[in-house]
Every structure is written in structure tokens, then in C-alpha cells.
Amino acid sequence: MQKPQPGEVSSEAEIAQRRLAAIIESSEDAIASKDLNGIITSWNKSAERLFGYTAEEIIGQPVTLIIPPELHDDEPMILGKVRAGERIEHFQTVRIHKNGRLIDVSLTVSPIKDERGNIVGAAKIVRDITRQKKLEEAALRLAAIVESSDDAIASKDLNGTITSWNRSAERLFGYKAEEIIGKPVTVIIPPELHQDENMILSKIRRGEKIEHFETIRLHKNGERIEVSLTISPVKDDNGNVIGAAKIVRNITETNKIERALQTTEKLAAAGRMAATVAHEINNPLEAVTNLVYLAKRDLSNNDRVAGYLELAGRELDRVAHITRQTLGFYRDTSSPVLLNVAETVDDLLLLYEKRFESRRINVLKRYDKDIEITALAGEIRQAFSNLVTNAIDSMPNGGTLVVKVAKACDWSGSHLHGVRITVLDTGSGIEAKHKQKVFQPFFTTKTDVGTGLGLWITRGIVEKHRGTIRMKSKTGQSNHGTAFSIFLPAEYAGGSPQSSFAAGEPSTISTRGAI
Amino acid sequence: MKIIVVDDEPIIADTLVNILEGEGHDALAVSHGESAIKWAKLLIADAVISDVIMPGMDGIETAKAIMKSLPNCRIILFSGQAASVDLLAQARAEGYSFEVLAKPINPEKLLEKLKN
Numbered sequence: 233m234q235k236p237q238p239g240e241v242s243s244e245a246e247i248a249q250r251r252l253a254a255i256i257e258s259s260e261d262a263i264a265s266k267d268l269n270g271i272i273t274s275w276n277k278s279a280e281r282l283f284g285y286t287a288e289e290i291i292g293q294p295v296t297l298i299i300p301p302e303l304h305d306d307e308p309m310i311l312g313k314v315r316a317g318e319r320i321e322h323f324q325t326v327r328i329h330k331n332g333r334l335i336d337v338s339l340t341v342s343p344i345k346d347e348r349g350n351i352v353g354a355a356k357i358v359r360d361i362t363r364q365k366k367l368e369e370a371a372l373r374l375a376a377i378v379e380s381s382d383d384a385i386a387s388k389d390l391n392g393t394i395t396s397w398n399r400s401a402e403r404l405f406g407y408k409a410e411e412i413i414g415k416p417v418t419v420i421i422p423p424e425l426h427q428d429e430n431m432i433l434s435k436i437r438r439g440e441k442i443e444h445f446e447t448i449r450l451h452k453n454g455e456r457i458e459v460s461l462t463i464s465p466v467k468d469d470n471g472n473v474i475g476a477a478k479i480v481r482n483i484t485e486t487n488k489i490e491r492a493l494q495t496t497e498k499l500a501a502a503g504r505m506a507a508t509v510a511h512e513i514n515n516p517l518e519a520v521t522n523l524v525y526l527a528k529r530d531l532s533n534n535d536r537v538a539g540y541l542e543l544a545g546r547e548l549d550r551v552a553h554i555t556r557q558t559l560g561f562y563r564d565t566s567s568p569v570l571l572n573v574a575e576t577v578d579d580l581l582l583l584y585e586k587r588f589e590s591r592r593i594n595v596l597k598r599y600d601k602d603i604e605i606t607a608l609a610g611e612i613r614q615a616f617s618n619l620v621t622n623a624i625d626s627m628p629n630g631g632t633l634v635v636k637v638a639k640a641c642d643w644s645g646s647h648l649h650g651v652r653i654t655v656l657d658t659g660s661g662i663e664a665k666h667k668q669k670v671f672q673p674f675f676t677t678k679t680d681v682g683t684g685l686g687l688w689i690t691r692g693i694v695e696k697h698r699g700t701i702r703m704k705s706k707t708g709q710s711n712h713g714t715a716f717s718i719f720l721p722a723e724y725a726g727g728s729p730q731s732s733f734a735a736g737e738p739s740t741i742s743t744r745g746a747i
Numbered sequence: 748m749k750i751i752v753v754d755d756e757p758i759i760a761d762t763l764v765n766i767l768e769g770e771g772h773d774a775l776a777v778s779h780g781e782s783a784i785k786w787a788k789l790l791i792a793d794a795v796i797s798d799v800i801m802p803g804m805d806g807i808e809t810a811k812a813i814m815k816s817l818p819n820c821r822i823i824l825f826s827g828q829a830a831s832v833d834l835l836a837q838a839r840a841e842g843y844s845f846e847v848l849a850k851p852i853n854p855e856k857l858l859e860k861l862k863n
Binding site: 512513514515517518519520521522523525526529548549552 | 756758759762763765766769825827849850851852853854855
């Protein structure tokens, strides 16, 4: 090629070449070329910046200088392709900076041909994708976090159209991502709350965040879900709000538990009050009982009045029975003792033998006779006797009572060893609508004699012993009955004996006389 | 039997005395622990029936004092209040064991008990 003489007008080819050279030199991408032996033949400014070598330093050097040793094998492959006239596009690989740092790059390699069309080298465009790679990884990591989050996470644009939907959102609302993306967010908002959405969107447009906004949303099946929403504006690179990201937490269960706790606490307080009142009643009851006894004794020749007093006496006995039996007049203040469960249970069943006979109730006993636990004996008797009296009351026309005592392990996973006492009757069973309520104070179906405190007290005793109580009941025509099952740990780890009012035999604490 | 009945509610003590007298016992109603101890010693009572929670000296203190001077006197405590349980537990810790009945007592059962 002839050098242009001063004053001479450059040829068009020359102008084109200079233009190209200028473009290459000012390109943001690193551009270099090499011959077919892999020797670098040109090197632009961006290549200098990217790899740290100046053009003077590197031209004439093998290209392997900037290829990590473990990737040297790639080079013959690239050269082979170039020789075959092929172009390599966006080949993602790693190169080395002069200072040894690795750079993620995307290569585009094109063959260079001479005037006769022979391939004489390769031109490379190298783009630094380190930042892009990092962003991609960060995006993937974020996506994985969002996808695996237990909270439902979704996003919408400023028109309220849903733009993303994670797996928890699918679970919470019942809509698959593919069926809801593109739909208006009002699909999951109850009609009466649609105006809330305008409020939310206008806040988001102003760039404000909404935190822990408790509201109601709709499941696909129409069910209402209590949720807590946190909504943040999504901004583009220039800081413009382009949409909103929502985190939705289901608080239905939390709220349910909270309400149930409040109810239980209220009922428990009422139960305690009833117990206190019952105790206050005992003194006047004592006086009236004595007076009725005396009136009857001192009455002569008035059979009618004697009859009334007889009835009054019997009614008083009933009141006394109710205050004592279910409210467990005496608390068991003894210390926990080692007791044989089968013996304790069997002794108690003896008390009810007359009633089993008169009701034609057949009793089956299945005891593991060697189990011993440390427990408050009086309270355990009370708990067990409440179950037995319930079973008896459930079989007015006879039936079978099964009492089982067996070694057991805790159901709830604490793996405590202990005993399971099961009391099973063949009565009519507990109706489904009552099942939730049987352990609540004042719940009773025995309107004539029940106080509705028996099972509540039983559960209190069991829980005080760190045990559990379960109930199963069937009300079928041929298959009916109820089974209560108590688990008690072998070692007493419960609260202080004084903390409960329920327990013990109704009439005496100690049978030993003081003489 | 010579029986002292102690209760801070006179209607209870009086009616019980009446019931006991009807069965031929020699009974006396008092309303404080102190007078119970005094009369029990004076009459050499065979039995003392005492409320547990009373103003002043409680039933257990009364019972302990009577046991000291009259080791053969039978003592029956009766109570209508859960608070008595704590007092009884304390007495038990000190080595005392008392016969305790819950109010209201069925009068027939009380009479039956005294026969044994």
C-alpha cells in the first residue's frame, strides 16, 4: 500500500480504513486481532484498559498470555474454527488481566481474510461481562430466595396488573403463577375492599412503603384469608416508580389462635370464679343442711311436711355433690408420689362397681401391671374418675367400658416415656359440633347433673403433669362410642401442687385419725 | 360422749350441737379456738369438732393445743374453704395428721363417724 503524499487526496479506501481504525480505537469493547499462530497483531485502547497490557507490550506476544492455563486447550479449538472460516459469537469464558485477576468475558471471533480470500488471522471483540455476570447471579439468587420464601411474594405494575407470583403465593391464594400473571390484582381483593387498592397504588406512586397492613384477601375458592401486607415501590434505574412488590403473610391462623386463647382465658377465669363461689356456698349450705335435719327430727305427726323436708334434704345433698365432685373441693397438696398406675386405676373402678352392675355395664380391663409413675395421686384419681363417670353417663342402657393402661411415649415429639390410660365406652358418642367444646369449662350435655367442669378439670390436671389428653368419638349407627386417652410422663415435672384447686377425694384428705 | 363444737358461725355450731344432743351426746358450742381449748380441758372432752379457718386461733392451732393436754381426745376438722388446704399441708409437714371433713357434712354421716 502506498503512503499518501502530502497534499494528495486520500483514496476512498484509505478514508474508509481510517474511519474503521478510529471506530475500533474508540470502541467500548476490547478489540484485538491475532494471526493463525495465535500471535497478537493488534490491540485497541479498550483492550489496554481491560487487560492492563499496552499495545506495544503485547503485540507480537502469544494470545495465551491472557488465557488462564487451564483454558489453553480452548485456543486450538478457536483457531481451528477460525481456519475453517467460522465465526464464534458470544463465547463466554474467562481471561486474565496483567495483574492476574480473572475477568468474565464474552468473545466474538471472526476470521480475517486477505484480498484473495485466504484466512490469515482472527479479529476478536472482547466484552467484559464481570458486572453483568454478578448482576445475573444476584438476580438468580434473589429469584431463588423469593421462590422459596414462606411468605407469598408478588409484584404488580402501577395499573395494578400482577407481574410476578412466587410459589408461596400459589399456595396461599390457590392461583398458579401462569394463570394470574397479567390479571388485575383485584382478583384477590374482596369487592368491598377494592377502594383500598387505589389508596395503596397512590401511596406506591408517591414512592411510599406500606408496612404490616392487616386486611382480607380472597383465595381462589372464595375463602377469605386474613393477611398482613408489606408493599414497597419498585423503581427503575432512574428512580421512577414502575410498580410494587408485595409480601403477604397469612395471619388467619395467628388470629384464630389469639382469639381462641382469649376465649380460653375468659372461660378459665369464669371457671375459677365458679370454683371460688362454690367454696363460699359451703358454709351456708352446712347451716341449711343442719337446719333441715333438725326440722325433720323435731317434726311430729306431720307426714306432709316431713316429706317436704326429706326432699329438701335430698336436694341439698345434690348441691353438695355438685360443688364437691366436679369442683374438686380439696386440692391435692401432697407431694408427687411413685404410684402403680394399674393399681390406682383398679382401686378407683371398685368405687363404681355398684353403678356398673345397675347399668349393666361390662368392664374390660387391659393392664400393663408394672408401670409406675411419679404423680399427684389425688389429682390423677380425680382425672381418671371424671373420665369414668362420663363414660358411665354415656351408657344409660348398658354397654362396655374398656380401661387400658399401657407403656407409652409422648405423641408430641418430646419423647418422654410414661403411661397411656385409655377409657373407652360404647355410648352414643360425641356429636361433631360438640367435639371442639368438650374441654371447655361449663360445657355439658348432662343438663340435669353436669357442671361442665369435669373434662376441663381433667385436662388441667393432665397438663399440670406435662401430659396430654386426646379424644376420639364416633356417632355411627352400629359403630359408636368415645375414647379418651391420657398420656402421663413417668417423672413428675409439673407445676407446684398448690397451683391447682382441682383434685382429690371429695370428702377426706387424710383418713388417719388424730387419736 | 362429751363433744366440743367450734365454729365462728354460731348457726353452724348451734345446729350441730342440737343434732349431737339429739343422739344423746353431751355437746357444747363455742366460737373461738381459745374457748374450745379451755372447755375441752375443763370437761375432759372425748371429741372436738372444729372449723379450720376462724378469726384468731385457727382450727389447726386449736387442735394441736388440745392434743397436747388431752392425747385421747378425738379431733375432727371440717372446712368449707380451699384455703384450709394450705394450713393442713403445713400441719402435715410438721407431722400432724388430722381427720378432715368437707362442709356441708351430712349429719347422719357425721353421727355414723362418731360411732366408729
